[in-house]
Amino acid sequence: MEPRYPFVAVDVPEPEADEIGAALFELGATGVEQRDEQTLVRGARSGQVTLVASFEDHGEAEAAIAALGEMSPPLAARLEEVVGDAWRDAWKEHFAPFALTPTITVVPPWVEHAPGREGERALLLEPGRAFGTGLHATTALVAELLDEHAAELRGREILDVGTGSGILALVALLLGAERAVAIDNDDDVIEVVLENAARNGLEGRVAASAGVVEQVTRQFPWVVANIEARVLRPMAPELARVLAPGGSLILSGILESERDDLVARYTSLPRPLAHIATRPDPASPRAGRGAGRGDAGGEGWVALLFRAPDGAAPASG
Secondary structure, three states: OOEEEEEEEEEEEEHHHHHHHHHHOOOOOEOOOOOOOOOOOOOOOOOEEEEEEEEEHHHHHHHHHHHHOOOOOOOEEEEEEEEEEHHHHHHHHHOOOOOOOOEEEOOOOOOOOOOOOOOOEEEOOOOOOOOOOOOOHHHHHHHHHHOOOOOHHHOEEEOOOOOOOHHHHHHHHHOOOOOOEEEOOOOOHHHHHHHHHHOOOOOHHHEEOOOOOOOHHHHHHHHEOOOOOOHHHHHHHHHHHHHEEEEHHHHHHHHEHHHHHHHHHOOOOOOOEEEEEEOOOOOOOHHHOOOOOEOOOOEEEEEEEEEEEOOOOOOOO
16 A cells, blocks of 8 residues: 655734744644645635644644644644655646746746856755745745845855755855855754755855854854844844944835835844845835735835944943
8 A cells, every 4th residue: 555644734914924834844744835825736715724744643633733723823734645656746847947036047946947147147046845946936936035245245255144955155155255154053054054055056155054153253244144023123233243344234124014014124223224225125116026025914025125234232231
């Protein structure tokens, strides 16, 4: 008989998808797929996504369903199963090369791709268990800002906080950054980062490790953090601390409704940062760019660019 594999499907509000996805991994999931109204496999209604988590056995899947039901508010998950091993690679059929920025194309390593744009750079990427294919608007917005500021990035060092698959660190290197330091509080994704770096011949320019920004002891001219607003707000003093004088900080994972609060937070620090740009600018005709994939009830995503003042930073404390 062919093997049968259980998976748990649960519909969740889009802004909570990352947190609940992380909870599913903690409950023993070996992988979590996110489906929304724009994926080829249709998911939940607008404003929600369906998380599909695979488990090694039915006992772990049923325990996860029980745990989700005890959350506040409780989540009604359902147990389903697939037969055979083909499902393990089925998701790859829906991950095709795509333009992440005007100069960078994300290419799955199992696909042959011939450059179709002048000056195009291919980024070979397999996310594995880590967040960050580039398909989500929160990632794409940061990549676009890095591309726009490639001249300033060239030859510099960048810190990628919450690196996931390592996509933003690798984008920076392809755009001319000299070196990237990538950290994440999930030990499991570090191997994914290093594998993706090796696929692109960049392993000698990436230092990846498990950790949090509080453990970083030096400063960087560029820092990126694609996390979520509820984490970025309390993290503000630490992100400002590791930003070199005159350095640039890009934040993402922020909904349009959270923009003003985050801007106020980072511009009112003891060493206040200057808000340089919002992408997309809510007042511009391009504001719809942040909506769509990952859209929460019609609300779009934004990325924020800040710059540190010149001069030495005060001691942390």
